[in-house]
Amino acid sequence: MAQLAEEGGFWVFGYGSLIWKVDFPYEKRVMCYAKSLHRRFWQGSHDHRGTATAPGRVVTLISHEEYENHWRAKDPTCPQDWDDAGGERCYGVAFKLRDREVESVLEHLDLREVNGYTTATVAVFLGDDELLTHAHVYIGRTDNMAFLGPADTDAVARQMVHARGQSGRDIDYFLTLCGVTRLMRPQTEDVHLSCLEEAILRIAKEDGVAVPAGLDPAISTDIARLVAAGRTGLHEGE
């Protein structure tokens, strides 16, 4: 297939709360995916979704090479029949920033995502492996202080069902991510999310923790519009 030229400008890729909590200005946003990266709830949250004594868990990205070499065998959410976990696609949203706003948006995001995250650049794609651009991304590297790594699925689920931080309950963050990824890509199961979701819903029920009936309608309408916009994306305010 002919490869289109990558789109210029400064882009940020969101694969967690940036997908639905957009509290910064941008020129346009487009649904896209990163490859050879595994989105995992392996980063501890001592601020937004937990506390210092009862941390929550939030997402990070693990490179395919590191996943294969160090983590795959320890990851209970990795299906045994996966021949090529490198085929995992991490769906999210790329935001193109206006040149004059890059500095202030990054200052804002660096503060918002201060708990162990560092920045990197990743390639993001549309459709069938068409490069959209390279984007700035926040990653909790496996050597950062807040990194928790894999653990027994029920233990992770129990931790997340009960964790709460300055931005609210971890379970709400988790279920929102499940809802938006399902809307973005109904035909592809995200196995890590679905394993955790089964355990989280079961344990929430056992422990009497309330679960929202569904995705917040405002988020669901917004993401449905973004998906419908396809490769053109949506400009701010649209």
Ligand code: BEZ
């Ligand atoms: C994200 O949405 O991409 C994200 C947000 C916070 C920390 C890491 C990633």
